[in-house]
Amino acid sequence: MKRFLSVLLTAALLLSLVSVSAMAEEKEVLVIDVYDDAANYNGTQTGWFAKLIKDKFNIELNIIASQVVGNTVYATRSEEGNLGDILVVDKSKFPEIVEAGLAREITDKLVDCKNIMVFKNQIDVYNKGLTGEEGKYYGIPTEMTDTSPTTLTDDVIYSSPMLRWDLYKEIGAPKLENLDDLLAALVKIHEIHPTNDDGDPAYPFTLWADWDNNDNMSGPANVVQLTTWYGEKLKGSAILKPDNTFSPLYDRGSAYYTITKFLNKANQLGLVDPDSGTQNWDSVMNKLSTGRADMMWYSWETGFWNSVDRLNAGTAFRFIPVGDQTYYADADRYFGSDRMFGIGGQVEGEKYDRIMEFLDWYASPEGAVFQHNGIEGLNYIVGEDGKFVPYKDNALMDNLPVPDEFGGGGYNDGNNAINQWIVSSLCVNPTTGERYAQKYWQSYKDMTMTEMKKEWSEMFGAEDDVAWMKQNGKLLASPSVDFAPAADNNDIIALRSDVNKALCEYTWNLIMTCATDEEFEAMWDEMIAQLDGFGYQELFAYDCALWQPEVDAKIAAAAQ
Numbered sequence: 001m002k003r004f005l006s007v008l009l010t011a012a013l014l015l016s017l018v019s020v021s022a023m024a025e026e027k028e029v030l031v032i033d034v035y036d037d038a039a040n041y042n043g044t045q046t047g048w049f050a051k052l053i054k055d056k057f058n059i060e061l062n063i064i065a066s067q068v069v070g071n072t073v074y075a076t077r078s079e080e081g082n083l084g085d086i087l088v089v090d091k092s093k094f095p096e097i098v099e100a101g102l103a104r105e106i107t108d109k110l111v112d113c114k115n116i117m118v119f120k121n122q123i124d125v126y127n128k129g130l131t132g133e134e135g136k137y138y139g140i141p142t143e144m145t146d147t148s149p150t151t152l153t154d155d156v157i158y159s160s161p162m163l164r165w166d167l168y169k170e171i172g173a174p175k176l177e178n179l180d181d182l183l184a185a186l187v188k189i190h191e192i193h194p195t196n197d198d199g200d201p202a203y204p205f206t207l208w209a210d211w212d213n214n215d216n217m218s219g220p221a222n223v224v225q226l227t228t229w230y231g232e233k234l235k236g237s238a239i240l241k242p243d244n245t246f247s248p249l250y251d252r253g254s255a256y257y258t259i260t261k262f263l264n265k266a267n268q269l270g271l272v273d274p275d276s277g278t279q280n281w282d283s284v285m286n287k288l289s290t291g292r293a294d295m296m297w298y299s300w301e302t303g304f305w306n307s308v309d310r311l312n313a314g315t316a317f318r319f320i321p322v323g324d325q326t327y328y329a330d331a332d333r334y335f336g337s338d339r340m341f342g343i344g345g346q347v348e349g350e351k352y353d354r355i356m357e358f359l360d361w362y363a364s365p366e367g368a369v370f371q372h373n374g375i376e377g378l379n380y381i382v383g384e385d386g387k388f389v390p391y392k393d394n395a396l397m398d399n400l401p402v403p404d405e406f407g408g409g410g411y412n413d414g415n416n417a418i419n420q421w422i423v424s425s426l427c428v429n430p431t432t433g434e435r436y437a438q439k440y441w442q443s444y445k446d447m448t449m450t451e452m453k454k455e456w457s458e459m460f461g462a463e464d465d466v467a468w469m470k471q472n473g474k475l476l477a478s479p480s481v482d483f484a485p486a487a488d489n490n491d492i493i494a495l496r497s498d499v500n501k502a503l504c505e506y507t508w509n510l511i512m513t514c515a516t517d518e519e520f521e522a523m524w525d526e527m528i529a530q531l532d533g534f535g536y537q538e539l540f541a542y543d544c545a546l547w548q549p550e551v552d553a554k555i556a557a558a559a560q
Helices: 002-024 047-057 072-080 091-099 116-131 165-170 179-192 221-229 255-268 281-289 299-304 308-313 349-362 365-372 442-447 451-460 465-471 490-512 517-534 536-559
Strands: 030-036 059-065 086-090 159-164 233-235 238-240 246-248 295-298 317-319 327-330 339-343 380-382 388-390 475-478
Touching (some): 030 349, 086 091, 165 317, 221 255, 221 327, 238 536, 327 465, 490 536
Parallel strands (some): 327 475
Antiparallel strands (some): 380 388
């Protein structure tokens, strides 16, 4: 019955695409430059998503990815006066982009964008903070939710230690009290799982450097994200402690030191992929999806492995608590994430009209489904009750072939390269009444009420990760507030560049080259001296002042 429904729905979708394609072809092909701080791919969008938007709007996307080609592209294009047609940029840069005329005012079109303006409250708050005026719009926050600033909807958090359940059980499911216990468990896991099923080397840690100094955090992303395991959060070059005070990241009492030393110990034990530090995200993504990583720490990483079949087989990744950790987690990003959508300052006329038409569709239920759920008949089907049912949920991780009528090629190869949304996956899809994120669908919950889930719940006495953290006083939830740090001036830009470059170089060497604890401590002292020589203390004081208003706003929001 499901297959029959899928065939009918696929046929219906094809008919709608044909009619839309006919309308789109009445317009000339429009190539849109997308300057994108979130993208992991540089070049022309290809595959199924390219066909989708070509058929609907007769547009092609040229992705300009700063993470791929380097941050100098921002300065170069800014000097030329044309950053791009669609801008996906860090919030901290957006005010200077507007002031420089690199992003245009979009009030005249945005007020008529019914899908985007579902989030009018959030958009108003941001733009009033930007311009000081009511009803004047330049930017659209990314990944806004339809919940509230203090709601924590998710049952998992952004970063926590996750192990493969079958391997964890095979080594006796040891109770982990600290990072040394975690390392001991990973040593045993590596002994029983040195390779994947194809005989390729597997390691507990496979790291990458593409995202270093990103998201307003100094240092390698694979270090700074793990500081949240101890309730600490990087704010530029400063660490925000659980008591809402700041400390230098290189203090030996900081989680930055703790995690860097933890990864160095892991490397000394042979647990770190030797390609770490030189490989890029694309290489890591392949390793995650082929079983060459024995540990994950981003919740979204599990999407490259945790299929329904693996959940049923008990070979999926699950959060394993570590006793001395208290986990920092952001509440739902009601006001949006750390990036903004904007429209280039030189965009006008027909191009302006079609870009806004595209973005409003991008924020529509149909657009959000394509972004968060994929292709009907390939990634999901629609049940008799109108709700979604997972179908081939391994399409992303296994890069499954896409039918020719949808554009052909591999699913992951053709995935949306913008890699940033207006509508968060936590929002409710009005068509189904369920959230866009698959794990909230009743059909998915029914399919994944597995033995593994029952075993985990019985072992840890909780329904899910967040429930365990709340029950055990191990969750530090930070309210969502509308805040964007002021842009750095030229002196701070130069200072931050010097400090961040040295910090990353030293941190990678600390992890990958120090063969003893003595070498590690000596290099740590050398790093402190070098960073201070570059002016770290000045940068630290600047960042403390820069981020204090956000801390104050969060304290106020938590007290309400």
